[in-house]
Amino acid sequence: MTASLEVLSVEKKIEDFLLGPINLTLEAGTVTALVGNNGAGKSTLLKTIMQLARQDMGEIIVFGSNTNQDDESWKKQIAYQPQTLMGCDSFTGNELKVLFSKWYPNWDDNWFGNMVDTFEIPMNKKYGKLSQGNQQKLLASLTLSKNAQLLILDEPTAHMDIVSKRKYTDFLIEWMEREEKTIFISTHQMEDIRKLADYLIFINRGQMAGKFEKDKLAQQYKRFWLAEDLPPVSIPGEIERKGLRTVTTHLPIEAEAYFLKAGINWHAEEYIGLEEAVTYLLK
Numbered sequence: 001m002t003a004s005l006e007v008l009s010v011e012k013k014i015e016d017f018l019l020g021p022i023n024l025t026l027e028a029g030t031v032t033a034l035v036g037n038n039g040a041g042k043s044t045l046l047k048t049i050m051q052l053a054r055q056d057m058g059e060i061i062v063f064g065s066n067t068n069q070d071d072e073s074w075k076k077q078i079a080y081q082p083q084t085l086m087g088c089d090s091f092t093g094n095e096l097k098v099l100f101s102k103w104y105p106n107w108d109d110n111w112f113g114n115m116v117d118t119f120e121i122p123m124n125k126k127y128g129k130l131s132q133g134n135q136q137k138l139l140a141s142l143t144l145s146k147n148a149q150l151l152i153l154d155e156p157t158a159h160m161d162i163v164s165k166r167k168y169t170d171f172l173i174e175w176m177e178r179e180e181k182t183i184f185i186s187t188h189q190m191e192d193i194r195k196l197a198d199y200l201i202f203i204n205r206g207q208m209a210g211k212f213e214k215d216k217l218a219q220q221y222k223r224f225w226l227a228e229d230l231p232p233v234s235i236p237g238e239i240e241r242k243g244l245r246t247v248t249t250h251l252p253i254e255a256e257a258y259f260l261k262a263g264i265n266w267h268a269e270e271y272i273g274l275e276e277a278v279t280y281l282l283k
């Protein structure tokens with residue numbers, strides 16, 4: 001597989017916040033969700049990838065080009081959606097469309113028209129006067145219509161209503177099916193993760209806290225309901241116990257072996273599912 005993006009030992013200090021060192025690779029044709037609590041460094045990482053904040057250490061490679069150079073043609077291969085669009089408040093949606101379609105050589109006018117019609121965005125209203133949700137929908141339409149190979153999205157559905165979120169996810173799925181596209185999406189929405197992601201990258205206080213295949217993550221944590229009381233010592237991989245007889249582990253095979261050896265019986269066991277696994281990893 002070819003890499004769309006490589007982040008190699010990247011560090012960035014902003015006042016007392018240190019991001020990194022971050023090492024990650026996004027394979028072409030995959031969707032990776034960037035997950036972390038508020039202030040973990042997700043936006044900072046995405047801005048650093050876009051060179052809106054230049055890293056202090058390390059290298060970022062986009063489709064084989066090092067981003068740390070005067071030639072910024074690598075940016076044409078990325079459609080980046082920040083949380084807010086700065087400096088565009090006085091432009092209407094129609095005016096922004098004209099500007100964006102000139103800047104981006106692969107601009108897809110049909111796709112744009114379809115998105116703004118679906119979202120029912122008032123295109124003659126100035127961007128600054130749109131509701132936050134409509135601003136985000138317009139921004140999403142402008143971003144996807146650039147038709148770039150790599151999509152970098154910073155919490156793209158944070159202000160959207162429930163119906164729009166669903167429509168947007170459908171657009172992303174359709175967009176992924178067109179060619180070998182890659183998506184890196186920072187999100188707090190379980191629905192985005194469940195429906196879109198192949199991989200999850202966790203970030204905690206500026207540090208990478210792990211990369212997981214989504215389908216494997218859902219099968220990694222198991223809860224056991226025991227027929228007798230738990231021992232006072234932790235069992236293998238124990239992450240939580242409730243009462244005296246319910247325990248959750250991230251090492252289910254080792255835990256099972258431990259119970260068998262210790263002669264502890266259990267009457268039920270269950271994988272905890274994706275949402276709870278993500279919550280444990282974010283704690």
Ligand SMILES: Nc1ncnc2c1ncn2[C@@H]1O[C@H](COP(=O)(O)OP(=O)(O)OP(=O)(O)O)[C@@H](O)[C@H]1O
Nearest residue numbers: 014015017036037038039040041042043044045155
């Ligand atoms: N311009 C700045 N000046 C000072 N500190 C900053 C600046 N930008 C970000 N930070 C700090 O960097 C840290 C990471 O912020 P960042 O916005 O990257 O987090 P995040 O994971 O995107 O959070 P959220 O989920 O709340 O959007 C925070 O402690 C934040 O206060």
